[in-house]
Amino acid sequence: MKEKYFLRLEELYPELVDFRRDLHMYPELSHTEEDTPKKIADFLSSIGLEVRTGVGGRGVVGTLKGNNPGKTVALRADFDALPIQDEKDVDYKSLIPGVMHACGHDLHTAALLGVAKILSENRDSINGNIVFIHQFAEEVIPGGAKAMIEDGCLQDVDVVYGAHVSSTDSLGKIGIKEGYAMANGDIFEIELAGKGGHAATPHLTIDPLIAGSQLLLNLQQIVSRQVNPIDSAVVTVASFHGGEGYNVIPDKAKITGTVRTFKESVREHIEQAIGKIAESTCSGLGASIDYKYTRGYPAVVNHPEETGRVEKVAISLFGKEIVKRNPAQMGMEDFAYYLKERPGSFFWVGGALEDQTKIYPHHHPKFDVDERAIIYIGKLFIGLVLDFLSHNENRIAMDKEAIQ
Numbered sequence: 163m164k165e166k167y168f169l170r171l172e173e174l175y176p177e178l179v180d181f182r183r184d185l186h187m188y189p190e191l192s193h194t195e196e197d198t199p200k201k202i203a204d205f206l207s208s209i210g211l212e213v214r215t216g217v218g219g220r221g222v223v224g225t226l227k228g229n230n231p232g233k234t235v236a237l238r239a240d241f242d243a244l245p246i247q248d249e250k251d252v253d254y255k256s257l258i259p260g261v262m263h264a265c266g267h268d269l270h271t272a273a274l275l276g277v278a279k280i281l282s283e284n285r286d287s288i289n290g291n292i293v294f295i296h297q298f299a300e301e302v303i304p305g306g307a308k309a310m311i312e313d314g315c316l317q318d319v320d321v322v323y324g325a326h327v328s329s330t331d332s333l334g335k336i337g338i339k340e341g342y343a344m345a346n347g348d349i350f351e352i353e354l355a356g357k358g359g360h361a362a363t364p365h366l367t368i369d370p371l372i373a374g375s376q377l378l379l380n381l382q383q384i385v386s387r388q389v390n391p392i393d394s395a396v397v398t399v400a401s402f403h404g405g406e407g408y409n410v411i412p413d414k415a416k417i418t419g420t421v422r423t424f425k426e427s428v429r430e431h432i433e434q435a436i437g438k439i440a441e442s443t444c445s446g447l448g449a450s451i452d453y454k455y456t457r458g459y460p461a462v463v464n465h466p467e468e469t470g471r472v473e474k475v476a477i478s479l480f481g482k483e484i485v486k487r488n489p490a491q492m493g494m495e496d497f498a499y500y501l502k503e504r505p506g507s508f509f510w511v512g513g514a515l516e517d518q519t520k521i522y523p524h525h526h527p528k529f530d531v532d533e534r535a536i537i538y539i540g541k542l543f544i545g546l547v548l549d550f551l552s553h554n555e556n557r558i559a560m561d562k563e564a565i566q
Contacts, residue, residue: 164479164548170280171540178540179533181205182272183254189243189261189268192299192306195220198241198271202296205275209282211294218309220298225291226282228551232290235547236315236322237277238500239270240300249527264529266327266513271296273325273539280544290551293319295500303349303458305496311503321468322506323546324497325539329524329531331512334538336476337488338509340469344462345394345422346429347494352377352440353452354404358413370415371404373449378402378417380443384435389428396422396492397432422492424461433457462498465505472507475545480538511538 181201190198199215199222206213206224214223244264248256256262263269278294295315299306316322331337354377356368378399389395397419404415421436423429437453444451476485488510497508513535514521522528 164545167280167284167544168541170283171276171537171544174276174279175537178272178276178536181275182268182533182536185241185268185271186254186263187257189256189258189263191245191261192242192302193220195242195298199296199298202241202271202275206278206294209279211278211282217315218298218306218311218313221306221310221313221315222296223310223315224278224294224296226278226285226288226294228288228290228292229286230289232551233320234291234293234318235550236293236295236319236500236504236506237274237543237547238295238297238322238324238497239274240267240297240306241271242267242299242301242306244301244525246525246527250530252530262527262529264526265301265524266329266531267300269327269513269531269533269536270325270539273536274543276536276540277543280540281547288551291318292547295322300496303347303456305459305499307496307499311499316500316503319504321550322500322504323468323472323543324500324506324508325543326495326508326510327513327531327535327539328510329529330514330521331510332514333512333532333534334480334484335512336472336480336485336509336538336542337512338464338469338473338476338485338507339488339490340464340466342424342461342490343464343488343508344490344495344498345396345424345492346426346461347458348421348429348433349456349458350419350421350436351454351456352417352436354415354417354444354449355451356413356415356449359411361409361411364411367411368448369411370449371412373444373447374402374404374415374417376447377440377443380439381419381436384432384439388431388435393428394424394490394492395428395432396420397436422494424490459494459496460498460502462495462508463501464507465501468505468507469509471546471549472509472542475549476542479541479545509542511535511542
């Protein structure tokens with residue numbers, strides 16, 4: 163049966179590439195998506211799915227009910243773009259100035275639509291239900307996942323899977339990670355207030371740039387001296403702004419950065435430590451601070467059983483050599499919210515271009531991927547759905563037999 167589905171996926175591939183390239187040419191930023199969800203909803207409606215729009219704000223959810231009752235599997239793809247100018251030399255280059263799909267969300271969407279179409283064509287042989295979650299705003303905190311969950315996208319769902327293409331892994335390489343897979347991602351902002359004045363008379367001022375510079379250095383001691391070396395953590399100052407003139411000491415300066423952790427206890431400690439260090443450092447130099455800490459996405463924690471299923475299905479489809487065990491990453495992903503509500507797994511699928519000179523990392527102005535990754539994501543999604551539903555179908559049959 164799988165072979166029939168996979169042959170159909172190959173047939174649909176040109177159509178899915180066209181859909182991906184249309185999204186690539188007309189990308190939309192997080193929380194501003196209008197045309198993209200409409201295109202997705204129209205596609206899902208055209209193949210006979212029950213479709214909800216405006217889920218959590220701008221999300222789209224399609225539901226496929228199989229021929230017989232059973233368990234429910236959810237598959238998720240994101241569809242927002244990034245505020246980056248597309249610098250690729252390709253026919254499908256972004257036509258929206260300063261906006262591009264630089265992370266593969268357009269490809270995720272196309273792959274999931276292909277899966278939806280194939281499974282909808284075979285609903286008579288499906289025992290159970292499949293929910294297709296098309297999520298907005300993955301790239302910007304607070305993200306779309308939490309809002310979509312609160313709006314019921316996981317209602318009656320038993321298990322959830324998500325895939326992310328990797329521009330630097332060879333085509334079709336499947337990356338899995340049980341347990342902590344991606345980090346908590348938080349933001350801190352520290353506004354420093356001093357007393358400005360003439361650069362020639364610094365003794366008459368309270369220089370927020372000096373206080374900020376000392377603070378920047380002191381923050382580097384949190385991970386090295388306050389966090390157990392066994393635990394992973396990152397504290398990065400990413401911006402430091404203050405002043406404009408060469409001969410003027412400003413009144414104010416601002417430092418912003420990010421914190422990445424896995425354990426909640428480490429997360430909480432660092433949040434408090436930044437505030438304490440900022441207060442003591444700056445007050446000692448006569449400056450005052452306004453400290454703001456914003457918690458972003460929680461850590462992605464993949465469930466052992468479902469990650470094992472991803473590995474088993476991937477090996478059965480593509481061979482053992484194509485599956486690799488990834489280390490935990492300090493990047494963040496709001497797929498974490500789904501995993502806090504339901505068992506599931508988030509995995510990676512290689513999509514590196516054949517031309518090595520054109521391989522760029524995610525969020526790069528020349529980012530692109532091999533579109534054949536659509537096939538690999540599609541096959542693995544289909545394989546996971548069939549494996550999960552058939553496994554539970556056999557369990558139900560065994561239970562009935564035991565009752566009889």
